[in-house]
Each structure stands twice: as C-alpha cells, then as structure tokens.
Amino acid sequence: MDLISILNEIRLLVDLDSIKNETSELQKKIFKAHQKKSISYKLNGNKQTISKELIITELQQILKTKTLERTRYYLSRLIKSLEIRKEGKLNDINLNRWKEYDDILTDSLWIFDKRDTSGVHKADYWGNFIPQIPNQLLRRYTKKGEWVLDPFLGSGTTLIECRRLGRNGLGVELNNETAKTAKRVTNKETNKYSVTTKILRDNSGSIDFKTKLQKFKIKSFQFMILHPPYWDIIKFSRKKEDLSNAGSVQEFLNLFGKVIENAYPYLDKGRYCAVIIGDKYSSGEWIPLGFYVMQTMLKRGFKLKSTIIKNFDQTTAKRNQKELWRYRALAGGFYVFKHEYIFLFQKTGE
Numbered sequence: 001m002d003l004i005s006i007l008n009e010i011r012l013l014v015d016l017d018s019i020k021n022e023t024s025e026l027q028k029k030i031f032k033a034h035q036k037k038s039i040s041y042k043l044n045g046n047k048q049t050i051s052k053e054l055i056i057t058e059l060q061q062i063l064k065t066k067t068l069e070r071t072r073y074y075l076s077r078l079i080k081s082l083e084i085r086k087e088g089k090l091n092d093i094n095l096n097r098w099k100e101y102d103d104i105l106t107d108s109l110w111i112f113d114k115r116d117t118s119g120v121h122k123a124d125y126w127g128n129f130i131p132q133i134p135n136q137l138l139r140r141y142t143k144k145g146e147w148v149l150d151p152f153l154g155s156g157t158t159l160i161e162c163r164r165l166g167r168n169g170l171g172v173e174l175n176n177e178t179a180k181t182a183k184r185v186t187n188k189e190t191n192k193y194s195v196t197t198k199i200l201r202d203n204s205g206s207i208d209f210k211t212k213l214q215k216f217k218i219k220s221f222q223f224m225i226l227h228p229p230y231w232d233i234i235k236f237s238r239k240k241e242d243l244s245n246a247g248s249v250q251e252f253l254n255l256f257g258k259v260i261e262n263a264y265p266y267l268d269k270g271r272y273c274a275v276i277i278g279d280k281y282s283s284g285e286w287i288p289l290g291f292y293v294m295q296t297m298l299k300r301g302f303k304l305k306s307t308i309i310k311n312f313d314q315t316t317a318k319r320n321q322k323e324l325w326r327y328r329a330l331a332g333g334f335y336v337f338k339h340e341y342i343f344l345f346q347k348t349g350e
C-alpha cells in the first residue's frame with residue numbers, strides 16, 4: 001500500500017468533512033485488507049511495516065478531532081512517524097513510533113509472573129536472574145552492535161539475551177565449571193546478528209581488562225550489568241575472591257567496590273550500568289545490602305538514575321515452607337522478602 005502518498009493526499013484536502021471521509025475509507029481498507037498484525041508500506045522504494053493496531057488508533061484519533069488545523073497536525077505527525085526514525089543516543093527505540101514499544105517497561109515496579117524459559121534459557125543455575133531483566137535493560141540502554149560487560153556472569157543469561165538482541169557481550173565468571181557451562185549454553189543460542197560473545201574465567205576485581213579488551217579488539221563498553229552474589233545467601237564457591245565468601249558486609253562491599261573500580265574506566269562516559277541486588281536477613285536484623293551497594297556505586301562516580309523494585313521469585317524450598325515463613329514473620333515482627341532491586345546508574349566522570 002502506498003500509505004504515505006494516501007495520507008499526504010488526505011492532508012491536502014481543503015475541508016474537514018472530506019478529510020474525515022477519506023480517513024474513514026482508509027481505515028476500512030486497512031481493517032479489511034490486512035489480516036496480519038502489521039501492515040507494509042513503501043518508503044523510498046524500501047518495504048517498511050507499522051503495527052496495524054497503531055495505525056488504526058492514530059486514524060481513530062484523526063476521526064475524532066474537531067478542527068481542520070488539529071486534524072492536519074495529527075496527519076502530519078502520522079506521516080512523519082512513517083517517514084523518519086527518531087533515535088536517542090542510548091538505544092534503537094524509534095521515538096517517532098514510541099507507542100509500538102508497549103512491552104518495554106518504563107515504571108519503577110516490575111512484576112513478572114514467570115521466567116522466560118524459551119530457547120536455551122534454563123532456571124537450573126541457583127542464583128540466576130530471569131532473562132526478562134537483561135532483555136528489558138539491553139533494549140533500553142544499548143544499540144545493536146554495541147558491547148556489554150557482565151562481570152558476574154553466572155550461567156550466562158545476559159549473553160544469551162545479547163545474542164538474541166544483536167549486542168556483543170563479554171562475561172567474566174570466577175568459577176571454572178560455571179564459566180564452561182555458560183560458554184557451552186551461550187554458544188547454542190542462535191547468532192542471527194553475528195555478534196561476538198566472549199567468556200573469561202577470572203576474578204572481576206583483578207582481571208586485566210585493558211589487555212583483554214585489546215586482545216578482543218573491544219574499544220570500550222556501552223553498558224554494564226552487575227548481578228553480584230547477595231553476599232553469603234548463596235555460596236558460589238570456596239574461593240576467597242568470591243563475593244559470597246566475604247567475612248563481613250564491609251568485606252563484601254570492598255570486593256564489590258574493587259570490581260566497579262576495575263571495570264569503570266572501560267565504560268563510555270554518559271552510558272549506563274545496572275546493579276541487580278537483594279537485601280538479606282541475619283540474626284534478627286534486616287541487612288540493607290541493596291542500599292549499601294547503591295552507596296558504593298555513588299561513591300565511585302556514578303549518578304543514580306532509577307531504583308526499580310522487582311518481585312522476587314521464591315525458591316522452591318521457601319515456597320514449600322510458605323506457611324512456616326508467614327508464622328515466623330508474624331512472630332518475629334518482620335516481613336518476608338518478596339522483592340529485589342535494580343539500580344540504574346549513569347557514568348558521568350571520565
């Protein structure tokens with residue numbers, strides 16, 4: 001359909017009634033002619049698509065408008081959204097078509113009913129995050145072809161999402177077996193955008209990023225996603241460099257701080273970094289790990305951009321003990337954890 005020409009012709013009609021009649025005809029044609037979710041149109045000889053729902057909504061708005069001036073304004077806006085991409089510096093979202101991205105979250109409360117288990121994603125690594133977290137963040141804070149660093153790689157969830165979304169990714173993981181499994185699983189994910197995925201077995205607090213980046217011909221990172229151990233809630237290894245083996249909160253924060261300092265120079269200025277972390281309960285006291293970690297980031301030159309609260313998947317063991325935990329909470333005067341934090345930071349300094 002030569003949608004743009006049709007809309008331009010409608011816009012040039014002299015009176016409101018004619019504009020509305022022709023718009024109504026176009027709307028009927030779109031309803032009838034296209035069974036699919038999106039409709040195609042031509043732009044400079046190339047085939048483009050727009051969601052059918054979106055164009056119908058836009059045409060409905062035009063039909064409801066009462067003045068000629070306003071109607072023409074909405075028509076021009078619709079034509080512009082079909083002709084011109086408007087992208088920011090951080091992502092590939094076309095702001096002229098922002099209504100099409102209704103699955104991209106913009107509120108600070110994230111509630112997911114179930115984890116995405118499609119493709120090679122699995123829930124079997126104890127302590128992994130749900131793939132929807134990196135999926136949302138990568139689409140908001142990176143463009144296709146950019147580089148992402150995950151210094152607490154675990155099972156490789158971030159890198160699997162990187163491959164799906166066409167982002168290059170480097171993951172660092174302290175444990176040999178975990179790194180090996182992540183490599184094997186990640187490589188199984190289809191690489192339709194031909195991106196590069198690298199996994200290193202190392203300590204993120206001391207790894208020589210400069211040499212590694214030179215070796216892999218990576219200039220810098222455009223996004224970092226950090227999902228450290230929630231101190232000692234899950235012990236990931238016996239290694240002393242492992243954050244889950246820190247002897248105290250302060251030691252945990254020092255080890256986390258080392259990772260930040262080590263990676264910081266390689267994140268581009270103005271770009272974002274996300275930290276996913278939960279709090280912990282110990283000896284009758286709520287330890288606000290999340291807030292401590294946030295402070296650690298602020299002290300190292302990051303600017304806080306958002307605090308997101310995400311519902312927490314209870315482990316199977318805890319789910320089976322739901323009644324017991326409810327009793328304990330009632331008796332002990334505390335609340336059962338049901339949330340974790342996603343802190344969003346921007347690098348402002350050099």
Ligand SMILES: C[S@@+](CC[C@H](N)C(=O)[O-])C[C@H]1O[C@@H](n2cnc3c(N)ncnc32)[C@H](O)[C@@H]1O
Nearest residue numbers: 128129152154155157174203204227236242243
């Ligand atoms: C919470 S898990 C990350 C899970 C990951 N997001 C996923 O979806 O599988 C934290 C990971 O950090 C690793 N780790 C702990 N200390 C580390 C360090 N100093 N350097 C690199 N990795 C470390 C642990 O072995 C563990 O796999």
